[in-house]
Amino acid sequence: MPEQTLESIAFPTLDERQVREFERGTGAATQSYRDGQLLISVGDREFKFFIVKSGTVEIVDYSGETPKTVVVHGKGQFTGDISHLTGRSSVIAAVARGECKVVEVSSETLRAALNQCPALSDIVLQAFIARRQLLRESSDFVGLRVIGSRYSVDTFRVRDFLAKNRALFTWLDVETNPDVGRLLQHFGLTEADTPVVALGDLLLLRNPSNTELADAIGIHQPLEHAVHDLVVVGAGPAGLAAAVYGASEGLRTVLLERTAPGGQAGASMRIENYLGFPTGLTGSDLADRAILQANKFGARLSVPSQVIRLGWENAYAVLQLDSGETVTTKCLLIATGADYRRLDVEGCSRFEGKGVYYGATLAEGQMCRGSEVVLVGGGNSAGQAAVFLADHASKVHMLVRGDGLAASMSRYLIDRIAASPGIDLHVNTELTRLDGDANARLGKVSWRNTRTGDEITSPMRNLFLFVGADPETRWLEGSGVALDRQGFVITGRADERDGTARGSLETSVRGIFAVGDVRSGSVKRVGGAIGEGAAAVALIHQHLST
Numbered sequence: 001m002p003e004q005t006l007e008s009i010a011f012p013t014l015d016e017r018q019v020r021e022f023e024r025g026t027g028a029a030t031q032s033y034r035d036g037q038l039l040i041s042v043g044d045r046e047f048k049f050f051i052v053k054s055g056t057v058e059i060v061d062y063s064g065e066t067p068k069t070v071v072v073h074g075k076g077q078f079t080g081d082i083s084h085l086t087g088r089s090s091v092i093a094a095v096a097r098g099e100c101k102v103v104e105v106s107s108e109t110l111r112a113a114l115n116q117c118p119a120l121s122d123i124v125l126q127a128f129i130a131r132r133q134l135l136r137e138s139s140d141f142v143g144l145r146v147i148g149s150r151y152s153v154d155t156f157r158v159r160d161f162l163a164k165n166r167a168l169f170t171w172l173d174v175e176t177n178p179d180v181g182r183l184l185q186h187f188g189l190t191e192a193d194t195p196v197v198a199l200g201d202l203l204l205l206r207n208p209s210n211t212e213l214a215d216a217i218g219i220h221q222p223l224e225h226a227v228h229d230l231v232v233v234g235a236g237p238a239g240l241a242a243a244v245y246g247a248s249e250g251l252r253t254v255l256l257e258r259t260a261p262g263g264q265a266g267a268s269m270r271i272e273n274y275l276g277f278p279t280g281l282t283g284s285d286l287a288d289r290a291i292l293q294a295n296k297f298g299a300r301l302s303v304p305s306q307v308i309r310l311g312w313e314n315a316y317a318v319l320q321l322d323s324g325e326t327v328t329t330k331c332l333l334i335a336t337g338a339d340y341r342r343l344d345v346e347g348c349s350r351f352e353g354k355g356v357y358y359g360a361t362l363a364e365g366q367m368c369r370g371s372e373v374v375l376v377g378g379g380n381s382a383g384q385a386a387v388f389l390a391d392h393a394s395k396v397h398m399l400v401r402g403d404g405l406a407a408s409m410s411r412y413l414i415d416r417i418a419a420s421p422g423i424d425l426h427v428n429t430e431l432t433r434l435d436g437d438a439n440a441r442l443g444k445v446s447w448r449n450t451r452t453g454d455e456i457t458s459p460m461r462n463l464f465l466f467v468g469a470d471p472e473t474r475w476l477e478g479s480g481v482a483l484d485r486q487g488f489v490i491t492g493r494a495d496e497r498d499g500t501a502r503g504s505l506e507t508s509v510r511g512i513f514a515v516g517d518v519r520s521g522s523v524k525r526v527g528g529a530i531g532e533g534a535a536a537v538a539l540i541h542q543h544l545s546t
Helices: 006-010 016-026 109-117 119-139 153-166 180-186 212-216 235-249 283-296 363-369 380-389 412-420 528-546
Strands: 029-033 038-040 049-061 068-073 093-105 143-146 171-172 198-201 204-206 227-233 253-256 300-302 309-311 316-319 326-334 339-341 372-376 395-399 423-424 430-437 442-449 455-457 461-464 467-472 512-514
Touching: 006 119, 016 049, 016 093, 016 109, 016 119, 093 109, 109 119, 109 283, 119 283, 143 153, 143 180, 153 171, 153 212, 153 363, 171 180, 204 212, 227 235, 227 316, 227 528, 235 253, 235 528, 253 326, 283 300, 326 455, 326 528, 363 380, 372 380, 380 395, 380 412, 395 430, 412 423, 512 528
Parallel strands: 143 171, 227 253, 227 326, 253 300, 326 512, 372 395, 372 461, 395 423
Antiparallel strands: 029 093, 038 093, 049 068, 049 093, 143 198, 198 204, 309 316, 316 326, 339 467, 430 442, 442 455
8 A cells, every 4th residue: 555645645535425414414515616716705704615527627826926836626625724714714715627526515514523423534634734734844835924023022923823813824024034025015015014913815914913914814703701610721731632622522512722723732842742643743734633623523712812800600610811701601611721921130120022032942943043042941841942942043042040950850851851962951050130132132142050150241132031930820819719829720629618629620619610721730741731621621520510
């Protein structure tokens, strides 16, 4: 049997029996389109899924300056990618070529069919995932264009938001890209209008807020005014696992995330100690697949959705969002994780987004290519980031306050750091001061050896901080949910008023559960968080049944 390529997985051909099976399972009708008619337009939010019965359907990329053909689907082939299930806007167009007949179904019908027919589900989902991967790896595909300066905080914010939410985009740096002036003139804009986000000539946003950007690309989902069975706050590994298990078992499930799915794990460029993946996987891949699973089963994910308060109405939990929306639920799962901790070092807050970063993704890797960088921290996240950055930067100076890494880092990462010629480990060392350059961007970093008192100041444009995190529980103030002294959510403790027991993941309030890094006593590992998310759903079922 010939080995399958990514292209063969991405563009399979269904035989006539499979097409008939799909038609019977969905009750879909055959529709006819004339040559040149649009089946899908760029930017469509609710677009349909098509299987070609005759004629062809051309998939066209309009994101660049000239339209480009991505692929032409013939008989037995089908349109679409993961946007069908996640609700994101379409990044391509589909055009009928010749007289064309297609099987046509809605996204909701497609979702139901994928759950009812595993054999077809495997083919379609694998194709969707492979197509998105091909687009990401394509040097010809532009996607969204972000035009802005590397010295702009807003440009960094837009790029960071798009990258964390796995949007397809290309960054055009005002300082270095020769096409920027012509493009801005084409849009009738100047450099003062940047950052600008464009998709061909069809979408143009000037310095959009994260919410405006999320609305435009379809990741901010409108929320139903209904009582949900389960609302999960936080879409890290624990929250995503709970959404998958909850939705797959028939619970009306909503997942609220304030920034981007994946949590801290989502920013990891390589997770190598997760069971079943001996060669490792990126946090982005893990999050992408979990999001697809959750959407396949009908969970609704909305980003950005910041919860600011927890209240009560008729014994139901009511979540107040910063947008003014409210969400009501029978059961609540707290999976908000923790916020990156800031250092009380002179200049640190001033250079956030202008040289100081709290994650190391491909976007940051590209920015520090060929230069020296400083990384502060001694945990697993710091180790993974150091190994990743060593492939891009000329040197990674890793600063650790303790005598070494053994107390806080997995052995495989310690060995990898020791073997890397691109990483210099500085133990018993602390950051002391940051200074700017002529562009009000990070220009110098100073650190001191706490044993000898020796201090070094070095020209440095990029600093990465991995110094722990504080639980994201401010929104729980006054809710009755018990927290420990550090602000983590306490679970499994008997009710002090009547002595009744609590499940291991249940908080001091009945029907409210906590999992992952936000929970007091959690193991702070991806596998542990996923296990807790799955286990919590079993407890939630028990609660709902009583």
